[in-house]
Amino acid sequence: MIEMIDVWKTYPNGTNALEGINVKIEKGEFVYVVGPSGAGKSTFIKLMYREEKPTKGTILLNGFNISKLKESQIPKVRRSIGVVFQDYKLLPKLNVYENVAFAMEVVEASKKQTKPRVLEMLELVKLKNKLRSYPSELSGGEQQRVSIARALVNSPGTIIADEPTGNLDPETSWEIMRIFEEINVRGTTVVMATHNREIVNTLRKRVIAIESGRIVRDEQRGEYGYEG
Amino acid sequence: MKVRTMGRHLREGSRNITRNGWMSFASMSSVAITLFILGVFLLLALNVNHIANVVERQVEIRVFVKQDVEQSEVDKLGEKLKDLSQVESVTFIPKEEGLENFKKSFGDKAYWFEGLEKENPLSDEFVVKTKDPVETEMVAERIKNLPYVESVNYAKDMIKKLFTITTMVRNIGVAFIVALAFTAMFLIANTIKLTIVARRREIEIMKLVGATNSFIRWPFFIEGLLMGSLGSVVPIILLLVGYHYLIELVQVDLNLYFLDLLPLNPLAWQLALLLMGIGAFIGVWGSMMSVHRFLKV
Numbered sequence: 340m341i342e343m344i345d346v347w348k349t350y351p352n353g354t355n356a357l358e359g360i361n362v363k364i365e366k367g368e369f370v371y372v373v374g375p376s377g378a379g380k381s382t383f384i385k386l387m388y389r390e391e392k393p394t395k396g397t398i399l400l401n402g403f404n405i406s407k408l409k410e411s412q413i414p415k416v417r418r419s420i421g422v423v424f425q426d427y428k429l430l431p432k433l434n435v436y437e438n439v440a441f442a443m444e445v446v447e448a449s450k451k452q453t454k455p456r457v458l459e460m461l462e463l464v465k466l467k468n469k470l471r472s473y474p475s476e477l478s479g480g481e482q483q484r485v486s487i488a489r490a491l492v493n494s495p496g497t498i499i500a501d502e503p504t505g506n507l508d509p510e511t512s513w514e515i516m517r518i519f520e521e522i523n524v525r526g527t528t529v530v531m532a533t534h535n536r537e538i539v540n541t542l543r544k545r546v547i548a549i550e551s552g553r554i555v556r557d558e559q560r561g562e563y564g565y566e567g
Numbered sequence: 568m569k570v571r572t573m574g575r576h577l578r579e580g581s582r583n584i585t586r587n588g589w590m591s592f593a594s595m596s597s598v599a600i601t602l603f604i605l606g607v608f609l610l611l612a613l614n615v616n617h618i619a620n621v622v623e624r625q626v627e628i629r630v631f632v633k634q635d636v637e638q639s640e641v642d643k644l645g646e647k648l649k650d651l652s653q654v655e656s657v658t659f660i661p662k663e664e665g666l667e668n669f670k671k672s673f674g675d676k677a678y679w680f681e682g683l684e685k686e687n688p689l690s691d692e693f694v695v696k697t698k699d700p701v702e703t704e705m706v707a708e709r710i711k712n713l714p715y716v717e718s719v720n721y722a723k724d725m726i727k728k729l730f731t732i733t734t735m736v737r738n739i740g741v742a743f744i745v746a747l748a749f750t751a752m753f754l755i756a757n758t759i760k761l762t763i764v765a766r767r768r769e770i771e772i773m774k775l776v777g778a779t780n781s782f783i784r785w786p787f788f789i790e791g792l793l794m795g796s797l798g799s800v801v802p803i804i805l806l807l808v809g810y811h812y813l814i815e816l817v818q819v820d821l822n823l824y825f826l827d828l829l830p831l832n833p834l835a836w837q838l839a840l841l842l843m844g845i846g847a848f849i850g851v852w853g854s855m856m857s858v859h860r861f862l863k864v
Contacts, residue, residue, distance in 0.1 A: 388775070390775075411779075411780075413774075414778060414779045414780075415777070416777075417774070417775060417776065417777035418777035422776075428768070428771070428772050428775070429772075430768075430769055430772060432586060441773075441776070442776040442777075444575060445773060445776050445777055445778040445782060446777060447568075447571070447572050449571065450571075489776065493776075493777075
């Protein structure tokens with residue numbers, strides 16, 4: 340469960356990225372965050388995994404009040420969510436298996452726990468045949484699938500994705516969306532910032548539209564609502 | 568922390584060195600070069616200090632006893648000299664022995680002084696060495712006021728000059744070593760920083776998947792420790808082998824016996840431990856300083 344109560348974010352250079360955001364996302368929901376570039380989408384997403392701190396307001400995430408979080412508590416919060424990025428953020432010197440296992444290593448899981456779990460996740464994203472490949476040997480879609488497997492491997496309750504299909508062609512984007520749909524069906528909350536009109540309008544979910552730092556629209560089974 | 572995790576950190580730390588091959592090589596080379604220069608200066612400074620010590624220790628006070636003093640009084644004076652707190656050793660030279668030495672110094676012309684034994688013009692003499700040569704002057708002044716002391720003799724001006732020179736040499740040595748140690752630190756910290764900048768993405772990802780700061784730091788700590796200590800091995804070997812040959816050259820080939828160099832043992836161990844310690848310290852310090860900047864994600 341994610342809740343934001345009157346959240347404001349002003350960057351040190353004076354830009355008002357968010358102005359009084361109030362929103363509640365229940366467990367198991369699938370939410371698109373849409374809006375023009377520079378409207379505050381990214382800030383909204385970054386606040387959720389505590390890359391940015393709000394200037395004012397309260398953010399509750401899985402029971403943590405992350406706006407009042409001590410530095411030492413951040414890792415705990417990050418372990419309860421999985422994050423997926425537009426640029427995949429894989430470690431180039433580790434192969435597919437190692438990249439996914441890395442997230443479990445960090446939480447000090449044993450080898451015995453790690454192996455079956457990593458294989459299970461790679462099965463889910465259909466990359467079990469590329470365990471030993473390195474990121475540079477994979478297509479964009481495959482890399483994104485690895486990063487999704489990594490985000491899921493510690494069984495977080497929430498997946499936060501910042502334009503996960505931004506660098507992918509339409510067909511590959513749909514492959515990725517099918518994976519998100521599947522994990523949502525299994526009970527994981529999905530919050531996804533996106534510019535992909537076709538996806539939002541076809542795979543109908545709750546849509547939150549942000550413009551100039553405010554939520555201007557929040558509807559179930561909503562539309563993308565912008566041109567192009 | 569779990570033992571398994573420590574094992575992981577050790578593995579990661581050492582693997583990072585090979586993974587970042589050239590960068591690690593650059594770091595270790597700069598450790599090696601600076602430690603080598605530092606070692607050369609250290610050997611030089613230690614030996615200069617040693618030679619200065621030897622020269623200083625040759626400083627002595629000659630105390631001449633008045634003529635015709637009872638032997639028991641002379642002995643008492645000797646006891647009093649020994650009781651002075653700053654005195655290290657007192658050697659008694661009776662006037663007969665003094666005369667023998669005097670005659671010896673004239674070699675085959677010693678017969679000139681035949682017969683002087685009956686009316687020995689020399690005085691009994693004490694040779695006093697102080698614990699700290701710097702106290703020579705003060706001790707000499709105190710001895711002068713003791714009963715039955717005829718006169719006190721020591722190289723007053725020479726001692727003053729000697730101490731000015733030895734203190735200066737020591738201070739310059741220390742200043743050089745401190746300056747070099749700092750240069751080494753910054754050089755190494757900088758090289759290690761470069762290797763870490765190249766890995767900031769890795770650190771960023773670790774933080775994003777929920778790694779704690781100490782989890783991220785440990786492999787870097789081990790990497791710095793290993794690079795620093797490994798980097799010190801080559802200069803240690805070079806310095807010790809070089810020093811070994813230098814001693815041989817000075818004492819066997821050139822016959823410069825007056826040039827009293829410190830012996831290889833225990834100097835070798837001290838130098839090796841010191842350089843390895845400095846290497847490890849700057850390795851760890853450099854990598855910790857650099858990783859610190861990237862932990863604020």
